[in-house]
Amino acid sequence: MLMLLTRALDDRQSILARQGRQGIHLSARGHEACAAGSAAAFTPTRDILVPSHRSLAAVLAWGVTAHEVLLQCLSRWDDPASGGRSMPNHYAHRARNVLSMSSPIGTQLPHAVGAALANAVRQQDSVTLVFFGDGASSKADFHEALTFAAMRKLAVVFVCENNGWSISVPVEKQMAVRSVADRAGSYGMPGHTVDGTDPVAVFDSVNTAVQRARAGDGASLIEARVVRLAPHSSDDDDSRYRSPDERAAAVRRDPLLRFAGRLRRSGILDRGTDLLLQARARQQVDAALAAAEASPEPTPAVALDNLYRLP
Numbered sequence: 513m514l515m516l517l518t519r520a521l522d523d524r525q526s527i528l529a530r531q532g533r534q535g536i537h538l539s540a541r542g543h544e545a546c547a548a549g550s551a552a553a554f555t556p557t558r559d560i561l562v563p564s565h566r567s568l569a570a571v572l573a574w575g576v577t578a579h580e581v582l583l584q585c586l587s588r589w590d591d592p593a594s595g596g597r598s599m600p601n602h603y604a605h606r607a608r609n610v611l612s613m614s615s616p617i618g619t620q621l622p623h624a625v626g627a628a629l630a631n632a633v634r635q636q637d638s639v640t641l642v643f644f645g646d647g648a649s650s651k652a653d654f655h656e657a658l659t660f661a662a663m664r665k666l667a668v669v670f671v672c673e674n675n676g677w678s679i680s681v682p683v684e685k686q687m688a689v690r691s692v693a694d695r696a697g698s699y700g701m702p703g704h705t706v707d708g709t710d711p712v713a714v715f716d717s718v719n720t721a722v723q724r725a726r727a728g729d730g731a732s733l734i735e736a737r738v739v740r741l742a743p744h745s746s747d748d749d750d751s752r753y754r755s756p757d758e759r760a761a762a763v764r765r766d767p768l769l770r771f772a773g774r775l776r777r778s779g780i781l782d783r784g785t786d787l788l789l790q791a792r793a794r795q796q797v798d799a800a801l802a803a804a805e806a807s808p809e810p811t812p813a814v815a816l817d818n819l820y821r822l823p
Contacts, residue, residue: 513789515544515711515768518569520793521578524801525585525600529746534585538601539742540568542709543673545767546736547643548573549714550671553722554641560631562611562624562642565601566673570643575608578800588807589814596810618648621657621670628666628731639725640668641718647678649692658699658733665730669721672733673708675740680753693735701731708736709767739765 522541528534540547543566551561551573561567561574571581580592581603587596593604593612604612611627613620624642631638648654649672661668672692676683689695696703702724706717714736721732739762743750750759775781 513793514548514569514573515771516789516793517578517796518544518548518572519768520790520797521572521581521800522568524582524797526742526746528585529600534600535587536600537585537746538565538744539740539746540566541741542675542739542762542765542767543567544569545711545771546671546673546708546714546738547571549711550641550643550669550718550734550736552711552715553719554639556609558609558636558638560609560611560624560627560638560640562613562620562627562640563603564613564620564643564645564648564673565603566645567603567643568601570641571603571605571610574605574610576603576605576610578797579803580605582800582804583807586804586807587809588804589810590807595814595817618644618651618653620644621648621653622660624668624670625657625661625666628661628668629664632664632666637726638667639722640666641671642668643671643673645678646672646674646676646683646692647681647686648672649695650678650686658696658701658731661731662700665728667725667728668731669718669725670731670733671718672735673738674735675738677740677744677750677754679744679748680750691735693733696733699733701733703733703735705735705737708738709765709770711767711771738767739763741766 522539525537529537547567547569551570556574561570563571583591584593585600589596602613604610624640628640674692678686691705693703693705704717707713717734741762772786
């Protein structure tokens with residue numbers, strides 16, 4: 513149900529962006545299984561999530577509601593992430609242990625390591641989960657974060673959602689190594705590549721890393737091979753750099769279709785139940801949107817609040 517809700521909410525955000533009611537949208541389509549499978553290995557009430565803009569399923573798993581997500585998308589004053597100041601898909605919720613990411617790619621990695629260090633200093637039994645894309649692994653933030661986390665044996669799990677594209681740059685043009693996970697050994701931590709369209713496989717891999725972190729053995733790097741089923745953002749036209757065959761191949765790996773097929777073959781799910789669950793997810797999003805639209809917008813009087821310290 514989490515993956516279906518994520519897809520329904522993502523679809524609605526895409527519509528809102530096309531209607532001009534949401535400023536921009538960075539779709540999570542194709543990333544649902546990775547985020548949901550990863551989140552299932554954690555305990556949100558004590559662990560910390562540092563998402564990327566495509567980690568919507570994990571954000572929902574951490575207890576952020578569809579209503580709260582849409583409050584941010586519509587820039588409403590009671591948006592828990594920023595009071596209507598942040599861009600859409602920059603999820604954050606202090607009460608839910610969800611740290612904000614920022615638009616410069618990869619900057620959330622050192623922040624996640626800082627959160628893990630704080631937990632270590634406080635002797636708290638907490639593990640930090642941080643998501644990032646393959647493009648972020650080419651930045652200095654990645655190197656600095658993994659180096660520090662390994663040296664201090666911090667309880668942090670790095671999950672790279674590798675969809676093969678850094679905006680319009682294919683992965684083979686941004687790194688010479690076979691995979692992001694191959695880099696783990698150079699930092700002194702285990703690395704593993706997993707099928708990111710399979711939530712069970714992702715859970716197994718991430719759960720091993722979580723148990724290792726809780727045991728005091730330090731950080732791990734997981735590379736989840738996912739698919740990007742939408743353009744980079746609502747302002748992007750990926751037909752200019754992705755061939756029709758490549759996009760068709762990505763659709764065939766749609767995690768929702770693959771997992772539903774697996775459940776049907778196992779006798780766990782039938783078509784009627786599948787359609788009912790999809791309808792319930794859409795109804796939940798409809799109700800969340802109605803509630804978000806009823807919330808007032810920020811007033812000009814609060815435009816400078818929390819930006820400057822007055823003498």
